[in-house]
Amino acid sequence: MSLRFNFALGLALVVLVVLGAVLAGLIAPYDPIMDADLMNSEMPPSWEHWMGTDGQGRDVLSRVLYGARVSLTVGLISQLINSVIGTALGVSAGYFGGWWDDLVNGLTNVMLAIPSLVFALAIMAVLGPGLPSLLLALGLTNWSWTCRIARSSTLSLKNQGFVQAAKTAGFGNFNIMRTQILPNILGPVLVIATLGIGGAVLSEAALSFLGVGIRPPQPSWGNMLSDARELIRTAPWAAIFPGLAIFATVLGFNLLGDGLRDMLDPHMRTRTA
């Protein structure tokens, strides 16, 4: 399969999920919370309920669409926080070196040693469930890979001629990091970030599954899976569709990240004039 195809597939999946999340209010056939109909619980997929109904008779399709909002919000915003923290720490550590580098390195190693999901679980336990605490819990626990990549890329760049030349031309350190180093490490950081979005979507699902993330009845793919756990024999569609949504989202972002990395390669770029 060509890279172009992979990128197109990734883009299509991500666009699909984003559209679902944005337009959930318009296209969802039922209300995800209020339209519970216990008489119609555990109905298999049909023309009325494309993805069937769950244990309380709620439309799975509607809940998957509304769940996309939670997943995307958590995935994008928490990964943005991670990327900013990781890049800032990694680039400055690699560029300045010395005690700051030692400190950041130590911190990164500590973060890598603690299982991030357990750490996020602990933060959630302190802050209580809900969207803001989810963003914070996942945004503060997953920057170590970005930091490592940013630091090692910066280390290999900082002794190259063009960075040295910027120094001798009189540019300040902050300016050099922004204009000389950052654009050249954006590729790997972006790839890590897209993988991270997928990871954050998974983590959100895991935390909600464990009951500390998004509280039912508010739909999220994680708590939908959690609810559907007991129905897996009688109504597997209640678990399959949110699972597929997670799968498609994570796959989409991963393919998108790979494609973006190749497109950001300057050798693919030509004069714009």
Add this chain to the structure above:
Amino acid sequence: MTAPLLEIRDLKVHFNLPRQSLLGPRRVLRAVDGVNLTLHEGECLSIVGESGCGKSTTALTVMGLQEPTSGEVLYKGKPLNGPGAPSRKQRARIAQMVFQDPYASLNPRQTIGSTLLSQLKLHGLASGSEAQDRVAAMLKRVGLQPDHARRFPHEFSGGQRQRIGIARALMLDPQILVLDEPVSALDVSIQAQIINLLMDLQETLRLSYIMISHDLSVVEHVSDRVAVMYFGHVVEEGDWHSVFTRPTHPYTRRLIGSVPDAEAILTGARGVPDGVAIPSGRSFSPDISIRRDPGQSSEPSALVPVGSDHRVRLAI
């Protein structure tokens, strides 16, 4: 003789190496160990020596890219390092550098034009169309087309990139250009073009060059004076002609002997004269490469004059 443009006084750059064992002795690499050099206005001083002799470290110290352990670099008598040194921005107008590897010396994500323009903007030298004109003029000056400004570095060959590197170094009208092996990464056919360009620029812009090279044949045509470095020391220094015709230090002789010279092979003429007058009671410093122990300091003597502008290092 006029006052020197740049003076390097007793420059030392030492690097701490990791201990070999937990309780092992602290090891220090003396990359540059007591170097004195002067550069006069409009001249080209070449620093030659094998890799690892400290010539690039000396250049980086001049550029402020490497902090010296001790010693000072003076520009027109004013120190460039230590307290009271000019800021990075002020320094940029004094000296600029052309880097060895033309492939690593240009930001792959910046067009040539924006690389050159950003310098003018930073220093407030020109803006708008005037800045564009200056970039175009500079590109022409180094033998490129003005519309090359819109291109990215990967669209250029090695020789063209080195021309861009020279253009970038000249953008701020510096007095001194430090050329760190400016042609060693290029094809032989391109080397001559770049050397010629550098010579033209030196003449038209009244530049002073410090040229770092391991290859004597490259700097032969450009240099006015030459300093031969060997393991952190200058072992021989002087007027290019006298160093080349009367190389005195054994290391210089070895270095010159390693340059293939068709004429010398045919006629046997490229002689290294025998019986150089060594002041009595002295000898050349022994080959420190044999007993090279970073922890042990060698005891260099001062440079002893052997000609009007020709000095050589002897051991006491």
